[in-house]
Amino acid sequence: DAGVTQSPTHLIKTRGQQVTLRCSPKSGHDTVSWYQQALGQGPQFIFQYYEEEERQRGNFPDRFSGHQFPNYSSELNVNALLLGDSALYLCASSFLAGARHNEQFFGPGTRLTVL
Amino acid sequence: GNSVTQMEGPVTLSEEAFLTINCTYTATGYPSLFWYVQYPGEGLQLLLKATKADDKGSNKGFEATYRKETTSFHLEKGSVQVSDSAVYFCALSDRTGGGNKLTFGTGTQLKVEL
Numbered sequence: 771d772a773g774v775t776q777s778p779t780h781l782i783k784t785r786g787q788q789v790t791l792r793c794s795p796k797s798g799h800d801t802v803s804w805y806q807q808a809l810g811q812g813p814q815f816i817f818q819y820y821e822e823e824e825r826q827r828g829n830f831p832d833r834f835s836g837h838q839f840p841n842y843s844s845e846l847n848v849n850a851l852l853l854g855d856s857a858l859y860l861c862a863s864s865f866l867a868g869a870r871h872n873e874q875f876f877g878p879g880t881r882l883t884v885l
Numbered sequence: 886g887n888s889v890t891q892m893e894g895p896v897t898l899s900e901e902a903f904l905t906i907n908c909t910y911t912a913t914g915y916p917s918l919f920w921y922v923q924y925p926g927e928g929l930q931l932l933l934k935a936t937k938a939d940d941k942g943s944n945k946g947f948e949a950t951y952r953k954e955t956t957s958f959h960l961e962k963g964s965v966q967v968s969d970s971a972v973y974f975c976a977l978s979d980r981t982g983g984g985n986k987l988t989f990g991t992g993t994q995l996k997v998e999l
Contacts (some may be wrong), residue, residue: 774928803986812889812974812989813929826984860928864985872985873919874978876929 772797774863774877782883783851791846791880795863801825802844803874804836807858819844820866848882856884887912891975891990898965898997906960906993908949908975916977918942918951918958919987923972932960932973965997 775794783789795802801820805813815828819838838844842863848855858881862874892907910918917936921929933942938953947962958975975990 801985803984805987810992812976812991813987815986815988818984818986820984826982826986828986862929862987866985873931873934874985874987875931876921878928 774861774875776859776861776877776880778880779878780881780883782885784885785851785853787851787884788847788849789851789882791848791859791861791882792843793846793861793863793877794843795861796875799863799865799875800842801864801866802838802842803862803864804844804846805860805862806830807860807879809857813860816846851884853884856882858882887916887977887979887988889975889977889988889990891973891993894972894992894994896993896995898995900967900997900999901964902997904960904962904965904969904995906973906975906995908958908960908990910956910958910975910977912956912977912979912988914979914981916979918949919976919978920947920949920958920960921974921976921989923974923992925971929974965995967997967999970995970997 803818804816807813817827833849858879861877864872864874888911920932933944935942935951941950972992976987
């Protein structure tokens with residue numbers, strides 16, 4: 771059973787560029803969440819997608835947007851990159867319907883460096 | 886809003902020593918509590934969880950008890966190994982808004998030496 775997968779593993783961009791990160795959830799999961807983890811910090815919630823809609827959003831600007839596809843995979847897009855966007859971007863999947871407290875399973879992350 | 890506070894690291898222990906990493910939280914409602922572990926260069930792995938007051942989560946020798954009266958979820962292990970060296974994150978989740986987003990602490994780095 772494949773776990774959560776993310777691509778690419780590493781990415782280097784320059785300020786002002788746009789980037790797209792991809793995530794495939796664990797088999798059987800219907801919800802994808804994205805987190806930003808700056809160096810030496812805990813992950814910060816960006817947003818969560820369920821049934822192809824953004825259901826919750828953290829305190830991130832509109833430059834951060836996403837999408838969920840019918841097969842539950844997801845993309846995170848970041849426009850007009852800033853140096854401060856350099857971080858590890860983590861995708862997590864879970865099964866939202868059903869049990870009240872569902873743990874999230876994390877992928878290995880995409881390391882984004884903005885120069 | 887929700888928040889999680891962890892003791893600052895790094896915590897350096899000798900092998901077979903007793904481990905405690907403190908975690909306290911602030912939340913509306915009745916959150917679920919989690920400990921995640923992150924090994925160098927990797928994503929997060931769920932270590933243990935507790936979903937209601939007085940629940941004890943346990944896994945791989947690690948334990949944590951959900952204490953509603955003190956809003957705490959301290960991580961403990963009786964005898965650490967070098968292989969336990971990693972960063973440990975305390976987190977909470979509630980179903981406010983219908984989702985299950987996680988709020989994390991800043992992490993505590995554990996170094997275990999021979």
